[in-house]
Amino acid sequence: MSLTITAQPSLNKVDQFIKAVMLTYPVSYKSRMAVLKRIFLDGTSFGWDAAGCPDLYYFGGLRSDMDFGDLDQQCQDVEAAMAGESCASMALHYAGRAVALKRQHADRELVSTYIDILAVEHTQGEDAPMNANLVDDFRIGENQLHSAPYLSMDKDWALAAEEVLTAARHGISVSLGMSSWRFNPETADNRLLHIHRLLTQYLDQLDGVTGTKAAEANRNQLADRLIDEVLAEEAIR
Template sequence: MALLSAGHAVELKRQYADRELVSTYIDILAVEHTQGEDSPTNANLVDDFRIGQSLLHTAPYHSMNKDWALAAEEVLTAARHGISVCLGIQFERFNHETANKRLLHIHGLLTQYLDQLDGVTGTKAAQAYRDQLADRVIDEILAEEASR
């Protein structure tokens, strides 16, 4: 009976530690993402994209509403991800010379637009900060595991 009670106490301590970890790092754990299960795996989002007629060429990024910029950033990130998957950019054998030129050009434009939007949204700096915090949490967990 004492062994069962000790096991239950260990389980409760583990649950408490998990809850403390979540409450301490809830901002990291609750971050919205655009690379999730709904992220496109093809270039369908840009099928009708007219390179020379995009409003984003001349958009007033410096005076853009942050909520609008975040929404635009989410759509552009999804579109760029779909193109990346379609082109196979993530693979070592990706060949820039033989890839679809139109999709490569659109990928480059979307990257430029996202860079412009980042000036409004601050997404890259926020992601770098979250990565830094995540690394710290991982280091803490590994140090705790090593000390056991």
């Protein structure tokens, strides 16, 4: 399969930060959503700066290019082991390890090549999860959004928070089967229900910065108007 990818997205400060994290920690953060999950849903709050941006000092110094040093060293070790191995079963074991390292290297090269796209897009359905994994490490009352300065939050970061919260809430809804007529809140997981309510509260407060609900309502009105116009034209014919 040959696909020519020429897209060159424009990255805002949040996208740039996500890009740097993915380049610096390719094992821990393999997608945009993984970075947003760590910032807004995992662990405890690290506070906010005067500009309404989350304090992200715990990520440390970030790189501007991909590091392959760890894989290169492991490859050298496996090659040395393979060269000195006479046992057939162990040689096969090292061969399997070598293939795994080559695959990891290729995956990391692909991420490095298309990092600008991966830093702004969800390419494997991360924005519509089918489970509640995004809140596995969620700490009620201690997460980054619990004490967020909603009235003065930076809009780019507010939109990013909204993005991961919307995905997390969707995942909880699917996990609990909330859209099913069989759903019974009295027998559902209380922790997930509580987190679902909290995420909804956070999203309501974020909307004061992002204006997402009003924008979506306008889009729906426009879509309804266009549909009515098409139906009217069809009726005339």
